[in-house]
Amino acid sequence: MDLDKLIQDRIRDVSDYPKPGVLFKDITPLLADHVAFAGVVDTVVNHYGRGTVDKIVGIEARGFILAAPVAYHMGAGFVPVRKKGKLPAQTYEQSYELEYGTETIEMHTDAFVPGDRVLIVDDVLATGGTARAAAELVRRGGGEVVGLSVLMELSFLNGRDKLDGLDVHAMVTV
Numbered sequence: 001m002d003l004d005k006l007i008q009d010r011i012r013d014v015s016d017y018p019k020p021g022v023l024f025k026d027i028t029p030l031l032a033d034h035v036a037f038a039g040v041v042d043t044v045v046n047h048y049g050r051g052t053v054d055k056i057v058g059i060e061a062r063g064f065i066l067a068a069p070v071a072y073h074m075g076a077g078f079v080p081v082r083k084k085g086k087l088p089a090q091t092y093e094q095s096y097e098l099e100y101g102t103e104t105i106e107m108h109t110d111a112f113v114p115g116d117r118v119l120i121v122d123d124v125l126a127t128g129g130t131a132r133a134a135a136e137l138v139r140r141g142g143g144e145v146v147g148l149s150v151l152m153e154l155s156f157l158n159g160r161d162k163l164d165g166l167d168v169h170a171m172v173t174v
Helices: 003-009 028-032 034-048 062-074 129-140
Strands: 012-015 023-026 055-059 077-083 091-098 101-108 117-125 144-153 168-173
Touching (some): 003 168, 055 129, 062 117, 101 129, 117 129
Parallel strands (some): 055 077, 117 144
Antiparallel strands (some): 012 023, 077 101
16 A cells, blocks of 8 residues: 555645635545545554653644544553643643744643653644744643654745754655
8 A cells, every 4th residue: 555645645635725825735535534544643653653752742623633543552641732722721822923824822831741752743744833833832841842743744835944953754745
């Protein structure tokens, strides 16, 4: 099985979403395909290895879908990073710019114990702003970022360049 081709065949382009001029990469067809979805989760787990991290951070919202099963299979806890105002307890917050505006994300202040090894999982690496902000939140919370794993990297946006040496694992690069 050619997982790279299967993944690319299951990602749908949607023009002008969420605003004019943006080409949105819709992963819902991939999520609906058991073989493709399982292949993505297994690839992340196999790349990093079971037992190598303590927590998996999933970035709202599609990152949750990928990160939760990765956490389960790696024997790690799951930590959500959400848009501002969506978490109920005390949080750290970090603002950043993305390709079509600005955003602020938050994480609970008690999500990690000092020294927790943390893998950040998301669906797309675009400009790098979201990933960099999530890594900063992890560090502020006492975690050690061991890497960032994404389903797809949009290389033409040069997001990897903004991640200051962070180990980036992308399954598909476009």
